[in-house]
Amino acid sequence: MIEKLQELRVSNDAMNDPLELRRRIADEGYLFFKHLQSPDKLLALRREMLTVMQQGGWLVPGTDPLQAIARIAAQCTEGDTAYTDVYHEVYKLEAFHRAAHLPEVMDMIGKIMGRPVMPHPQKIARLWFPKYTAHTTPIHQDFVHFQGNFETLTCWAPVGDCPIELGGLAVLPGSHKVKRVLDHHFSLGAGGLYVDVPEQAQLHPELDVAWHTTNYEIGDSLIFPALMIHKALPNTTEDKLRVSLDNRYQAIGDPIAEHMLQPHLISTHPLTWDEVYRDWHTDDLKYYWRQYANPVTPRDMSYADKGFAEAVELARGGDPRAHLALQRIFKREPNSPSGRVAQQVLMAAGIGVEHDKAINSTH
Ligand SMILES: O=C(O)CCC(=O)C(=O)O
Ligand SMILES: [Fe+2]
Structure with missing residues (x-):
């Protein structure tokens, strides 16, 4: 069944109006901005990330890394050791971590929250193979994975243009108004947990099941809170890898869950911050969160x-x-x-x- 997708509302008109930004995110559960982030910086990051993936055998040899032409034989995903082997090499890139600290993103999150904010130490990239659609990120709320506090915001941004067939993010506007963590069930795909929307629609008749997404362009950014219901669309392209960032932001001083102080996917393979930092040229982002005494909560x-x-x-x-x-x-x-x-x-x-x-x- 081809589902009907609706367009995300663009909020660039309210970029300098914090009250309107807060009103919209409280009402609709997301804010979407065209070209919020510097396309030049993201393009440079795309080249760096995909060059590492090519060295790891994920791209067709001899092709331009910017084209992200996947070697289908290398298909793997989160949870596979083969995925982490290459992902953790990408994870060591200084520019990948710095992307979460771009002033345009920090300023916007600060305006929305109205308090001083910080990105979570645990940055996340999704490197999604084509024709591997059973492993698409399932319908979920971020809180089950990242925890800490409900006000935490996710910023999802493709590192390169991401038309619908490349499998970008889709949201259910207004779904954060369920105001609670919903029952999640076993699933394949990132995080391994999914919300059964028909089941929830019976319990929450106010839930409007209308998926919204867009043909994302590089620099576009989608921001939403931890209870918002969302999913990825399948990457149905013939041969293109989807590369995206999803970083989380919270107010300085609010609780953070202990695992968000660690690099991503360390249960598949250990990775320390010192290993991540080994080839960095600057020091300002190393252990930056230690200056903020956020209460740390155990992982649930x-x-x-x-x-x-x-x-x-x-x-x-x-x-x-x-x-x-x-x-x-x-x-x-x-x-x-x-x-x-x-x-x-x-x-x-x-x-x-x-x-x-x-x-x-x-x-
Ligand atoms: O990019 C994906 O496939 C998953 C991203 C996601 O769930 C998120 O940004 O919270
Ligand atoms: Fe998510």
Whole structure:
């Protein structure tokens, strides 16, 4: 089924009107700006990131990295060790971290929040292969992953133009008004948890299920709070990698969850800040958050634990997506309690631990 997508409302007209910005985000749950960020800086970042990906074998050799032409044989995603091997090399780029601190973004987030703000130390990039649509980021609220406090804002921005077929972000306007963390279920795709929208629409009749997105251009930025329901669209291009940033911002002094003080995807492979910083040319962003004494809250594992329990149940029932999720867990952490459970369930189902490329349809 081809779903009907509506256009995001552009808020450039209100860029210098903090009260109107706050009114709009309170009402609609997002703010979308055309060309908020410097296209030149993002283009330079795109070249750096994709050059690392080409060195890691993700792009067709000899092609221009800016074209992001993927080697389909290299397909992988978050949770795969092969993904982290290259992702963590991208993660070491100074320009990637600096992109979250661009003054145009910091100023805008500051205007929206009306308080001094900081980006989370844990920056995130999404490097999404084409024709790998079962692994598209599912419908979710960010709070289950990033926690800390509900006022935290996400800024999603493509590093390069991102037309709809490349799989940019889509939001359900007004969905933050549910004002609570919704039930999330097991899913493939980044984060591994999804909101069943029909289930929620029954519980929350006010939920308007109208997905909004756009043909993003480089520099465009979408900002939304932690309870907003959103998802990515599938990357249905023949051969293009989608590259995007999703960074989080909070008021200085508000609580932050402990895992957001660490680099991203360290459960797949360890990575320390000292390793991230090894080849940096400047020092100003190293451990910058230590000057702010945000209260640190422990990570609440209940959402991930529930997703895992559902995956186990589904795997016992023969669900191939759940088998794939458990294979990933076993491969990356064979000796953890989850890894051992995953192994038992897979063995009982007579399934090995190798990656199953056959599963590749949308949710
Ligand atoms: O880019 C994606 O696929 C996921 C991004 C996302 O969920 C976010 O920005 O919060
Ligand atoms: Fe998200």
